[in-house]
Structure formats: structure tokens, C-alpha cells
Amino acid sequence: MTIDAAVVALYLCGMVGLGWWGMRRTRNRSDYLVAGRRLGVLMYSGTMAAVVLGGASTIGGIGLGYTYGLSGAWMVGAIGIGIILLHAFFARRISRLKVYTVAEMLDLRYGGNSRAVSGLVMWGYTFMLTVPSTLAFSTVFSGLFDMPRTAAIILGGAIVVGYSALGGMWSVTMTDMAQFVIKTIGLLLILTPVAVWHAGGFSGMHEALGDAHFEPFTIGGGTIVTYFLIYALGILIGQDIWQRVFTGRNDRTVTGGGLGAGVYCLVYAVAGALIGTAAAVLFPNLGNPDDAFTLMVSDTLPVGLAGLVLAAALSAVMSTASGALIACSAVTSTDLWPQLRRLRARDGAEAGRDGEPADEVASNRIFTLVLGVASIGVSLLVDDVVAGLTVAYNILVGGLLVAILGGLVWKRGNRTGALASMLAGSATVIATMAAKGMTANEPIYYGLGVALAVYVAVSLATRPTDPAVLAAWQRRVRGEEAAPEPEDGAAPVPAAD
Numbered sequence: 001m002t003i004d005a006a007v008v009a010l011y012l013c014g015m016v017g018l019g020w021w022g023m024r025r026t027r028n029r030s031d032y033l034v035a036g037r038r039l040g041v042l043m044y045s046g047t048m049a050a051v052v053l054g055g056a057s058t059i060g061g062i063g064l065g066y067t068y069g070l071s072g073a074w075m076v077g078a079i080g081i082g083i084i085l086l087h088a089f090f091a092r093r094i095s096r097l098k099v100y101t102v103a104e105m106l107d108l109r110y111g112g113n114s115r116a117v118s119g120l121v122m123w124g125y126t127f128m129l130t131v132p133s134t135l136a137f138s139t140v141f142s143g144l145f146d147m148p149r150t151a152a153i154i155l156g157g158a159i160v161v162g163y164s165a166l167g168g169m170w171s172v173t174m175t176d177m178a179q180f181v182i183k184t185i186g187l188l189l190i191l192t193p194v195a196v197w198h199a200g201g202f203s204g205m206h207e208a209l210g211d212a213h214f215e216p217f218t219i220g221g222g223t224i225v226t227y228f229l230i231y232a233l234g235i236l237i238g239q240d241i242w243q244r245v246f247t248g249r250n251d252r253t254v255t256g257g258g259l260g261a262g263v264y265c266l267v268y269a270v271a272g273a274l275i276g277t278a279a280a281v282l283f284p285n286l287g288n289p290d291d292a293f294t295l296m297v298s299d300t301l302p303v304g305l306a307g308l309v310l311a312a313a314l315s316a317v318m319s320t321a322s323g324a325l326i327a328c329s330a331v332t333s334t335d336l337w338p339q340l341r342r343l344r345a346r347d348g349a350e351a352g353r354d355g356e357p358a359d360e361v362a363s364n365r366i367f368t369l370v371l372g373v374a375s376i377g378v379s380l381l382v383d384d385v386v387a388g389l390t391v392a393y394n395i396l397v398g399g400l401l402v403a404i405l406g407g408l409v410w411k412r413g414n415r416t417g418a419l420a421s422m423l424a425g426s427a428t429v430i431a432t433m434a435a436k437g438m439t440a441n442e443p444i445y446y447g448l449g450v451a452l453a454v455y456v457a458v459s460l461a462t463r464p465t466d467p468a469v470l471a472a473w474q475r476r477v478r479g480e481e482a483a484p485e486p487e488d489g490a491a492p493v494p495a496a497d
Helices: 002-025 029-037 041-052 055-096 102-110 115-135 137-145 149-198 201-211 219-239 239-247 250-282 289-300 307-342 360-379 385-409 416-438 444-461 465-475
Strands: none
Touching: 002 149, 002 250, 002 307, 029 149, 029 307, 029 360, 041 055, 041 239, 041 250, 041 307, 055 115, 055 219, 055 239, 055 250, 055 307, 055 385, 055 465, 102 115, 102 239, 102 307, 102 385, 102 416, 102 465, 115 149, 115 239, 115 307, 115 360, 115 385, 115 416, 137 149, 149 201, 149 250, 149 307, 149 360, 201 250, 201 307, 219 239, 219 385, 219 444, 239 307, 239 465, 250 289, 289 307, 307 360, 385 416, 385 444
């Protein structure tokens, strides 16, 4: 146990060190929010996979495997399919826009200012996304230190908030790459084969559990469809995901790196389901399926390797938590705070360009710190990692999917239809969750249906988007407009591979 604790402690110190390194590399707002838009294929692929495979995908995915067998892979598999669809059809156009947030894209596409509505919906999603990942710290730390839940959440959350606030996206990128390597070794190459071997191999597991744990649809067709509606579609429009797309150096980086990340997610989904299935053989009748992970580590791995695998689980948790936190900070500083400043009619001399504070890096650090502390507080009040993730994606998909994808594929869609769709979809999702429960399947069905109907009807009933706005949008999508110059007078920095 002492050796395992030392391995995890060394890992945590390394994450803080990388956060400090990222702070020294961060020179301007572009560096802080999108790593200067200069990541190469390898770093892009690793960080994209890291940000989507967090605590819910790891701890929750193994828990689903424990309960439903191999069909428990559908949740994480839907995330992988979403990554593949995003990079096959939309990511190149998104990258060429050279924006920082999804709400900025909506303003470019529809004209006018829709950030108050879209920014609030995206803020709710990114903030809620930090919660299940922060909550998962309690599962990992309790398996190693027998630490109380509250202390584990505060300790893990404080480390993530610390390195994220210091260096922004550069710190998150470097820590994500380290975390990607660690969880590949710890979870895919060590824990998965060890778990299957201890459970008697595939034949032994099948004999012990029966056919149900090896059928692809045991979890239920309705649940699988819901996973795809929530997670695969949510990946297409999430600020945390788009913010990683913005970091890519060029079209080749974005496409190749993103497709590689999607395939990795599919492998990760199957591995998590196998670990959970093996745990069902070794530890039947667990009260909480999410405990399957820590039991597998403590009972099947030798000292040292157990510490490495626990560090791998921490890697998964921290990568998603930090990515969501930086995304939430970007939405706050770019979409919401300027709106509040204009409403308060502050003196223009107090602000820099576009109503933002003159020292943009410092202000983003403050936003990240404050939001991180708030997310830790909320995490102390929530119990279920998968439920927290479901709420976040329900809000996102029900509120924004139609307006965003509609803007990308339908020229007749306009700002009035988009705003009405956002409001109607979000309200429907929230009302249905209140009536049916947070993890019910109905909220996303009703929310998407209402949002689509309102978007089409209102867009057709009102004036089309100004042709000049559409023409400017098309130029940005084609990459015909020059990329913005480096901000704050900073010299260009070579691309990172």
C-alpha cells in the first residue's frame, strides 16, 4: 500500500509540475484557451481521447459492465461514435472558424447576438460536466487511502483546479498527454487482461454468468438509442470538444487525430465492459456497481501495478474535469461576462477589446479558479457519476443541438428560429427531467422533438438570414479569411507535435 500510495503521489506531483510548465508557456488568450491553435496530430489525438474518457466513462463504464456485461460498452461506445462523426463531417469547418466558443459560431452563422441564451445553456453543460469527474475522485482515493468521500473530492478537485488555472489549455494539454499514456498502460494493457485472466478467461466468465452478460443488447434497445442521442450527438456540439478542435494546427491534424481518438474510445469501451464483467464473476452482489473498479485493482494486481492503475483512473478523471473546467471558463469569459458588463454599463475605459478585461490571461485564471471551487462544492452534493453526466448532456443536446447542426447544414435556418429552438428545447428537457427523473429516457426525446419543430417552424415563418451574413459565414467556413494575428503582441510559437 505504501508503494502504491507513492506511485499515485508521484503522479499527482507530476500533474502540478506540468501545470506550472504550462503557465510559463501561456502568453496570451489564445494560448490559455486553445493552446495557440498549434497542436500536431499526436497531441491532438491524445488530448481529444483524454477529454472524453473521464470518470463516468471509466468508473461508470466498468460499473455498467458489471451490471449488464458486454452491452455495458454502449455508453462509452456512443462517445466514440460521436468523435468519429464529428471529425468525419464537421471538425474541419469548425476549426477554420477561428473562434473560441460555440456561441461565437452561432453569432457568425445567424448574425446578431445570441450569446446570452446559447452561452447560458453551454455554461450549464460545461459546469455540470465537471461534477461527475470531480465526484469520481472519491472512488479512486478511497480505494487507495481509505479516504473519506469529502476529503477525496476536495483533494482531487483542488489539484485539477490548480493546474488548470495556472496554465489553461497548455497545462491541460500536457497533463492530458501524460494521462493518456498512463491510462493506456494501466487500464488497457494491464487491468483488462489481468481481470479477464482472474475471472477464468472468456469461457470461465461465460460459464459463471450465462448468456445474458455476453449478449450485445442486454442493456435494452431504448437505453442504447438514448445513449446515442445524448452522448454521440452531444459530442458533436460540446464546448469542451470544440475547444479541442480549435487547438488543431490544420485540417489534416484535426481529421486524422480525431478519427484516431474515436477508434481509441471504441477500444476503451470494450475494455471497460470486460473489466466489469470479470468483476461480476469475482465479486457478485455488490451494492454499488461503481465499486467494481477499486475491488478489481486491490484484489487482482500486485503492489506497484495497483498504484499505476489507480493513477490511470485518476488520469481519466482529471482529463475530463480539467477540459470541462477550461471550457466553462471560456464560455464565462467570452460569452457571459462581456454581456454582464454591457448590461451594467461600465465605463469603456475599464475594459479592453469587446468589453473584456485588458489582462485576458489573468481574468481567465480567476474565472477558472472560481468555477473550479464551485464545481467542487456541487460535487459534494451529488452521488451518481453517470447521472451527473446524463444531466449535463441532456441540457446540451436538448438545448443546442438543433440550432448548431441546423446552422451547419440548413441555409434557411435563422437567428429567430435558433433562439426559439434553444429556449424551447432547454425548457422541455428541464421540465421533463423534473417530472420523469434525471436519468429517464424521455427528456432527450421530448427536448429534441420540440427544439426541431420550433426551429423549422419559426425559421420558415420569419425573415431569412441576411445574405451578407451568410456570405461572410461561408468565407470563414472555407478558410478564406486570414487567421487572426497572435494576440497581445506575442510572437508566433512553433507548432507542437
